[in-house]
Amino acid sequence: MNEQDARTRLRPTPAGVAPEAGATRLRAPAAEATRLRRVGVGAGVEARTDERAEADATVGGRGAAEALQPGSLIRGRYRLEALIGQGGMGQVWRAKDLLLEQANDPRPLVALKLLNRDFEAHPDAFMALQREAGKAQQLAHPNIATVYGFDRDEPTGRSFVTMQLLEGASLEELIGQHHGHGVVRRVALPILRGIAEGLSYAHRKGIVHSDLKPANIFLLRDGTAKILDFGIARAVPVSEDAVPDTFDAGSLGAYTEPYATAEMIRGEAPSPSDDLYALAVIACELLEGRHPFGGLSGTQASAAQARPPPLRQLKRHERRALLASLSWERAARPRDAAEFLRIFGGARSAGNALLAAVASLVVVCAYLWYANYRQQGPAIPFGQLSVATQQQLRQDLSDGQQFLLAYERQHQADGLEGALESFAGAYGLQKGNREATAGLRRVADDALDSAKDVSNRRALAETLQQYDYLRSYTPVRCALGRDCSVLDRAWTELQRLARLGRKL
Numbered sequence: 476m477n478e479q480d481a482r483t484r485l486r487p488t489p490a491g492v493a494p495e496a497g498a499t500r501l502r503a504p505a506a507e508a509t510r511l512r513r514v515g516v517g518a519g520v521e522a523r524t525d526e527r528a529e530a531d532a533t534v535g536g537r538g539a540a541e542a543l544q545p546g547s548l549i550r551g552r553y554r555l556e557a558l559i560g561q562g563g564m565g566q567v568w569r570a571k572d573l574l575l576e577q578a579n580d581p582r583p584l585v586a587l588k589l590l591n592r593d594f595e596a597h598p599d600a601f602m603a604l605q606r607e608a609g610k611a612q613q614l615a616h617p618n619i620a621t622v623y624g625f626d627r628d629e630p631t632g633r634s635f636v637t638m639q640l641l642e643g644a645s646l647e648e649l650i651g652q653h654h655g656h657g658v659v660r661r662v663a664l665p666i667l668r669g670i671a672e673g674l675s676y677a678h679r680k681g682i683v684h685s686d687l688k689p690a691n692i693f694l695l696r697d698g699t700a701k702i703l704d705f706g707i708a709r710a711v712p713v714s715e716d717a718v719p720d721t722f723d724a725g726s727l728g729a730y731t732e733p734y735a736t737a738e739m740i741r742g743e744a745p746s747p748s749d750d751l752y753a754l755a756v757i758a759c760e761l762l763e764g765r766h767p768f769g770g771l772s773g774t775q776a777s778a779a780q781a782r783p784p785p786l787r788q789l790k791r792h793e794r795r796a797l798l799a800s801l802s803w804e805r806a807a808r809p810r811d812a813a814e815f816l817r818i819f820g821g822a823r824s825a826g827n828a829l830l831a832a833v834a835s836l837v838v839v840c841a842y843l844w845y846a847n848y849r850q851q852g853p854a855i856p857f858g859q860l861s862v863a864t865q866q867q868l869r870q871d872l873s874d875g876q877q878f879l880l881a882y883e884r885q886h887q888a889d890g891l892e893g894a895l896e897s898f899a900g901a902y903g904l905q906k907g908n909r910e911a912t913a914g915l916r917r918v919a920d921d922a923l924d925s926a927k928d929v930s931n932r933r934a935l936a937e938t939l940q941q942y943d944y945l946r947s948y949t950p951v952r953c954a955l956g957r958d959c960s961v962l963d964r965a966w967t968e969l970q971r972l973a974r975l976g977r978k979l
Contacts, residue, residue, distance in 0.1 A: 542631065543555065543558075543566065543568075543589065545557060545558075549570065549587065549589070549628045549633075549635060550626055550627075550628045550629075550635075552572060552573055552574055553570040553571065553572055553573070553585070553587055553637070554570060554571045554573060555568045555569075555570050555587070556568070556569045556570060556571060556584075557569045559586070565588060565589045565590040565591040566588070566589045566591075567586055567587070567588045567589075568586070568587045568588075568589065569584060569585075569586065569587075569640060570584070570585055570586070570587040570637075571583050571584055571585075572584070572585050572637075584640045585623065585637045585638065585639070585640050586637070586638040586639065586640045586641070587635055587636070587637050587638075588635060588636045588637075588638065589628075589633050589634075589635045590633065590634045590635060590636070605625050608622055608624065608625035608636055609625075610680075610682050610705070611682075611705040612624070613680055613682070614676065614677055614680065614682065614705055616672070616673055616676040616677075617669075617672075617673075617699065618669045618670065618672050618673030618676075618699070618700055618701060618702060619673045619676065619677065619701065619702050619705065620638055620639050620641060620693065620701045620702065620703045621638065621639040622636060622637075622638050622639075622705070623637040623638060623639070624636070624637050625637075638703075639701075641693050641695060641701060642695065642696055643693060643694045643695040643696050644693070644694055645689065645690060645692065645693055645694070646666070646689040646690075646692035646693070646694055646700070646757070646761075647688075647689035647690045647692075649694060649761075650689050650760045650761055650764070653761075653764050654764050654765070655764045655765065656764045657760075657761060657762045657763045657764035657765075657788075658761055658762065659788070660762070660788040660789070663758070663761045663762050663788070664793075665698060665700075666692075666694065666698070666700045666761065667754070667757075667758050667761065667819075668816070668819075669699060669700035670687075670692060670700050670702060670754055670757070671754060671812050671815055671816050671819065672812075672816070673700070673701075673702045674687075674702070674747070674750050674751075674754065674811075674812035675811070675812035675813045675815075675816060677702075677705060677812075678747040678750070678811040678812050678813065679811075679813070679885060679886055679887060681885075682705060683745040683746065683747055683749065683750055684702065684704075684705055684750050684753075685730065685739070685745045685749060685750070686704065686730055686731055686734075687702070687734060687750050687753035687754060687757070688731045688733075688734045688753060688757070689757055689760065691703045691704050692757070732772040733756065733766055733768075733770045733771070733772060734752070734753040734756050734757070735749075735752075735753075735772050735773055735774075736748075736749045736752045736773040736805070737772075737773040737774040737777055737803060738773075738805050739773070740772060740773065740774050741774075746805055747810065747811035747812060748800075748805050748808040748809065748810060748811070749805075750812065751800040751808055751809055751811075751812060751815050752773065752800055752801060752802075752808060754800060754812075754815070755767075755797045755798075755800035755801045756768075756801070758786075758797050759783060759784055759786065759797070759801075762786060762788055762789070763784045763786065765784070767781075767783040767784055767801060768781040768783070769781065773803065776803075777803040783797075783798060783801050786798075790821070792818060792819065792820075792821040793819050793821075795818060796809065796815055796818040796819035797819075799818065800815060813886065853905050853906065853907040853908050853909070854905075854906045854907050855905060855906070857905065860904070860905060864904055864905075867900075867904060868901050868904045868905055868908070871897045871898070871900040871901035871904065871911075872897070872898070872901050872908075872910050872911065872914070874893070874897040875893075875894045875897035875898040875901065875911075875914045876894075876914070878890050878891070878892075878893035878894035878897060879894045879914070879917065879918070881893075882894065882921065891918055891921060891922055894914060894917075894918050895915070895918045895922075895939075895942070897914075898911050898914035898915045898918060899911075899915065899942050899943075899944075901914075902915060902942075902943065902944050903943070911944075912944055915942065915944050915945055915948070916948060918939075919939050919945050919948055919950060919951055920950065920970065920971075922935050922939065923935055923936065923939075923950055923951075923954055924971065932954050933954055933955060933956075935954070936951045936954035936955045937955065939951045940952075940955060949967055950967045950970070950971075953967050
């Protein structure tokens with residue numbers, strides 16, 4: 476972890492005092508200062524004073540800071556070695572996992588974040604943090620720091636999270652070293668793409684970071700970007716009337732003002748596009764050496780009609796993706812990181828250029844299109860099938876369409892797999908059923924389009940060709956390199972470009 480984690484702040488800002496730059500803020504539901512409930516002896520509810528909240532938010536309270544030192548044992552398993560970060564959320568230590576050491580694991584060191592007293596004082600905190608840590612544990616991606624687990628040290632009552640220990644430096648350090656002039660394109664773009672890839676994976680899992688900033692991005696020694704603190708900064712109860720079991724940590728509104736959208740500050744539900752706004756701000760700091768709006772939040776920048784820098788190092792489509800992400804209104808931003816990556820990678824421009832080139836292929840491929848259009852219908856008319864078969868056929872076709880809709884929304888492989896099985900089942904009940912064959916073609920096209928490289932495309936095609944109808948489907952045959960003529964390849968490319976054009 477990094478020292479910048481110390482600058483994450485969860486304490487309320489008293490009236491008349493400007494917030495610290497780069498500090499994570501929490502919306503107060505009503506009064507000037509955020510208050511947390513504390514359940515005392517006899518189930519009485521005591522409102523915390525602003526002075527106590529301020530003291531506890533430093534490093535979990537002075538008493539807690541003094542009690543922890545190198546050599547301290549947490550949960551009877553983790554021995555603290557060195558303090559590597561501290562802030563309003565607590566402390567981050569390098570620690571040795573004694574269980575891993577006993578097993579002769581070559582990498583027994585972890586990062587251990589001990590959470591401060593504000594977390595412990597709230598009756599919902601342990602449950603909320605456990606849920607958020609559970610979400611973070613789902614995010615197994617090269618550009619996201621791994622969260623191992625969440626637990627509580629019973630002797631001290633301190634809750635903690637164990638995470639992957641990283642070696643390198645924070646993105647904020649790199650930006651600070653190039654303040655005023657930024658880094659060159661060849662250094663910046665791999666970092667930005669790595670962050671976007673990590674966000675894209677999280678968004679597909681239905682998780683929004685909600686506090687993305689340079690301090691929460693770590694650069695490994697090989698240049699790989701790692702996103703930190705997924706779901707942790709948001710898991711701090713601020714509402715006086717939080718209800719157990721319906722606690723939505725993502726709606727609590729933890730944010731850092733210079734990277735926060737107007738919607739976040741207004742307390743609206745988290746959206747993937749909020750992460751993209753923060754990513755675009757980070758991109759400007761990385762490329763230009765300064766915040767695009769002088770450190771203003773989205774609300775302040777919109778009111779001031781601030782204009783972003785020209786981003787001259789970028790190509791047109793890259794600049795378009797970032798400027799769209801900096802839009803004041805959520806609807807004008809890319810809806811998620813996957814869409815951002817498509818625009819940033821030039822999918823729209825490349826698609827237009829390729830679509831223009833396809834015009835020369837239309838005449839050559841016309842007969843193939845016509846042959847495909849005249850595909851033979853069902854061998855047995857629907858009316859001649861048994862009632863039970865008709866009912867099962869309708870059910871399979873309906874299930875297939877539902878799976879496809881789920882895939883369009885979430886882009887998860889489970890949706891395609893379900894659609895494939897459903898349409899294949901329908902095709903088995905009525906050979907040549909037009910809706911079933913159309914569904915199978917759609918599944919095959921989407922699966923092949925999602926391939927990351929040639930080998931992955933071939934592996935997908937090998938799975939698809941196990942299904943009767945798809946064995947002779949041209950794109951599958953061409954992906955396998957079997958009986959694929961020049962005209963077949965041209966027809967396959969024409970279909971792919973047509974699909975790309977519809978998406979754009």
